[in-house]
Amino acid sequence: MKTLYYVLLGLFLALGISQAQHIFNASVKDKSNGEAIVGATVLLFGTNNAATTNSNGKVQLVNIPSGKQIIVFNFIGYEPRFDTLTFPLSSQEPIEIQMVESTEDLEEVIVTTTRSSRSINDLPTRVEAITAEELDEKATMKPGEIRMLLSESTGIQTQQTSATSGNQTIRIQGLDGRYTQLLKDGFPLYAGFAGGLSIMQIPPLDLKQVEVIKGSASTLYGGGAIAGLINLISKTPQKERELTFMANGTSARGLDLSGFYSQKFNKIGFTTFGAYNGSLAYDPSGNGFSAIPQYGRFTFNPRLFYYFSEKTKLMIGVNTSIENRLGGDMRYIKSHKDSLYFERNISQRIATQLSFDHDFGKCSHINIKNSISIFGRDISKPNYLFSGNQLASFSEVTYANHDEKLDWVFGANLWTDQFYENKTTSEKSRNYNSLTTGAFVQNTWKTGPIFTLETGMRLDYAHLSNSHSQSKGEIFALPRISGLWKFFRSFSSRLGGGFGYKSPSIFTEAAESRAFQGVQYVNIQAINAERSYGANLDFNYKTVILDNFTLSINQLFFYTILNKPLIFNTDSLPKNTYSFENAKGYLETKGMETNAKIGYKSFKLFLGYTFVDATRNFNKIETVVPLTAKHRINAVLMYEKENNIRIGLEAFYVSSQTLSTGFQTRDYWIFGISIQKWWGKFIPFINFENFTDTRQTRFAHIYSGAAINPDFIEIYAPLDGFVFNGGLKIVL
Numbered sequence: 001m002k003t004l005y006y007v008l009l010g011l012f013l014a015l016g017i018s019q020a021q022h023i024f025n026a027s028v029k030d031k032s033n034g035e036a037i038v039g040a041t042v043l044l045f046g047t048n049n050a051a052t053t054n055s056n057g058k059v060q061l062v063n064i065p066s067g068k069q070i071i072v073f074n075f076i077g078y079e080p081r082f083d084t085l086t087f088p089l090s091s092q093e094p095i096e097i098q099m100v101e102s103t104e105d106l107e108e109v110i111v112t113t114t115r116s117s118r119s120i121n122d123l124p125t126r127v128e129a130i131t132a133e134e135l136d137e138k139a140t141m142k143p144g145e146i147r148m149l150l151s152e153s154t155g156i157q158t159q160q161t162s163a164t165s166g167n168q169t170i171r172i173q174g175l176d177g178r179y180t181q182l183l184k185d186g187f188p189l190y191a192g193f194a195g196g197l198s199i200m201q202i203p204p205l206d207l208k209q210v211e212v213i214k215g216s217a218s219t220l221y222g223g224g225a226i227a228g229l230i231n232l233i234s235k236t237p238q239k240e241r242e243l244t245f246m247a248n249g250t251s252a253r254g255l256d257l258s259g260f261y262s263q264k265f266n267k268i269g270f271t272t273f274g275a276y277n278g279s280l281a282y283d284p285s286g287n288g289f290s291a292i293p294q295y296g297r298f299t300f301n302p303r304l305f306y307y308f309s310e311k312t313k314l315m316i317g318v319n320t321s322i323e324n325r326l327g328g329d330m331r332y333i334k335s336h337k338d339s340l341y342f343e344r345n346i347s348q349r350i351a352t353q354l355s356f357d358h359d360f361g362k363c364s365h366i367n368i369k370n371s372i373s374i375f376g377r378d379i380s381k382p383n384y385l386f387s388g389n390q391l392a393s394f395s396e397v398t399y400a401n402h403d404e405k406l407d408w409v410f411g412a413n414l415w416t417d418q419f420y421e422n423k424t425t426s427e428k429s430r431n432y433n434s435l436t437t438g439a440f441v442q443n444t445w446k447t448g449p450i451f452t453l454e455t456g457m458r459l460d461y462a463h464l465s466n467s468h469s470q471s472k473g474e475i476f477a478l479p480r481i482s483g484l485w486k487f488f489r490s491f492s493s494r495l496g497g498g499f500g501y502k503s504p505s506i507f508t509e510a511a512e513s514r515a516f517q518g519v520q521y522v523n524i525q526a527i528n529a530e531r532s533y534g535a536n537l538d539f540n541y542k543t544v545i546l547d548n549f550t551l552s553i554n555q556l557f558f559y560t561i562l563n564k565p566l567i568f569n570t571d572s573l574p575k576n577t578y579s580f581e582n583a584k585g586y587l588e589t590k591g592m593e594t595n596a597k598i599g600y601k602s603f604k605l606f607l608g609y610t611f612v613d614a615t616r617n618f619n620k621i622e623t624v625v626p627l628t629a630k631h632r633i634n635a636v637l638m639y640e641k642e643n644n645i646r647i648g649l650e651a652f653y654v655s656s657q658t659l660s661t662g663f664q665t666r667d668y669w670i671f672g673i674s675i676q677k678w679w680g681k682f683i684p685f686i687n688f689e690n691f692t693d694t695r696q697t698r699f700a701h702i703y704s705g706a707a708i709n710p711d712f713i714e715i716y717a718p719l720d721g722f723v724f725n726g727g728l729k730i731v732l
Helices: 002-019 132-141 147-151 330-335 509-513
Strands: 022-030 041-044 050-052 058-064 067-074 081-087 095-099 128-130 156-160 168-172 180-184 207-214 228-234 242-250 254-264 268-279 294-307 312-328 342-359 364-381 384-402 406-421 432-446 451-466 471-486 491-502 530-545 549-563 566-569 579-582 585-600 603-618 621-624 631-641 645-654 668-677 682-689 723-731
Touching: 022 041, 022 067, 022 081, 041 058, 041 530, 050 058, 081 095, 132 147, 132 207, 132 242, 132 668, 132 682, 132 723, 147 156, 168 180, 254 294, 312 330, 451 491
Parallel strands: 022 095, 180 228
Antiparallel strands: 022 058, 041 050, 041 067, 067 081, 128 207, 156 168, 207 228, 242 254, 242 723, 254 268, 268 294, 294 312, 312 342, 342 364, 364 384, 384 406, 406 432, 432 451, 451 471, 471 491, 491 530, 530 549, 549 585, 566 579, 585 603, 603 621, 603 631, 631 645, 645 668, 668 682, 682 723
């Protein structure tokens, strides 16, 4: 009898408990437009009991105890909502929950490269933004250059073109560096001859943001953006003063000293950046050649802003740098004996910037800009000298009109480029004169809450002449189209494509790697501009899980075809002599990029994967594009407490590559760790880059032949190996 009593008591208790568990039904919507919010998290406060809204914005939360309970509603881009309800509810009908968009959305990034007035999340053109936080981290790792900043981004590879001087170029989606357009605040300051040392000579401390468009972007800024474009956005003065100093030293005997100042007064604002970056020669392998050259560089970039009114402003600036870079045999660097191998680069760069902006109202404005740049460079080797000067100018006027649904941008530009080679005969002269005029129009149309369409058209007339009495003019029509689908707040997709072109020039990656020795002038009459077309498709998803985890994923697919690219022709020419011709065929790149970002409280995990299938189809024979890794992985785990401490762990994988000789290289990993600590205005930092000492000289010899006249193997892995650096940043 007692047993039966306990059984019945247990059944009644179980029944009571089950009856105390209740159900909550809700319909979650955007307060401003009434649209359903898909993927919002609904959480019973203080528990792990959570659910997410479906495709109609509806959700059901079960197993809710009796009494007063707090229900939390959360979604990226919206203010969290806390509702206190008493269970059981009087009705089981869904309760309408209206959420308000956050005014402090950390994902909201405004970009300028696309010339639109919209945020990065509302642009049909796919843009990647490297924001101030990432720039600050990389500035402490490589204060003198942006190479690391770019090379550690998914889909971007930096290719070293000199084994001893460290010269580098940018590759996007398997295409050579000459197909990527590098801009500074929308100005093409690093084109042609001036692009040879560009990423090695741009310090990141005065940058606010870096914006990257992958795939053809020639419609936006003209020829040269077949692989994409990179726009370096400088800091602008604010009412609150910014004064930063940085000192850095490296185990490779490098020294970096830099400072930045900006402030806005009533009608005047200033930004000033100055830096010294240098190093002694460094040979970690002991093979007798410099992996890091001896160099010294001074940079000075002042800018003046004058605010005529709230609607009108003028900016005048100058970018300057002077560098002396010496690599080669370590014995020559120390003693300068003529019988030893060396490679010296002496360069001077000065570029003016002028930009005038006027707003006619809230919906329209005009921008007028001009730059004049002078670049000189001497490359010397034993018994060889290449010396030249480039004078280039860029002028542009754009008018934009925009409202909630339509953006229009109209513009015209004039781009000149003159190159003069010093100490050469008229028969061998590689001088040229280029003049390009262009006009473009772009429209962005938000058809509704789901779809936005962006279309554009550019017409360029490019005229090229040289010192051999050759000249040619060509007209290029460059259409582009992109669409953005916002299926849900958490899920969107972009599809776009366009045409591109590149005028012929001797300043190619292959010519740079030879220091232009034996490279012939471009036969304008026989050579045509390179033309391309390509497309990108991407998918984006982001959500909040259990109020603690954030997840965002971007999946990109890309395809580009380049018809009749410019290549070397060595047939019927003396040994070590190279002339240019259009290949009989095409170059094709296709692949994908995957980016994932996972956040949990103070931790962030970034994962990136790049797959590139780049092939040459010349004379109906398919070969792999040399020095292109088919697989690349980048992973960064970051722990950060704002204004307290930042610790980053990095891992990068590069798969096997094919050299021009057909040799298959080995794959490799690179690991690093960086630490920053805030003590008020003082921020010490230390970084251990490549602490496993991965370098090409550990895999094989990097040259053949005698040391006096070495034949260097193509560079596919780091040469400097493990280098640690540390320093102090002071923010006043």
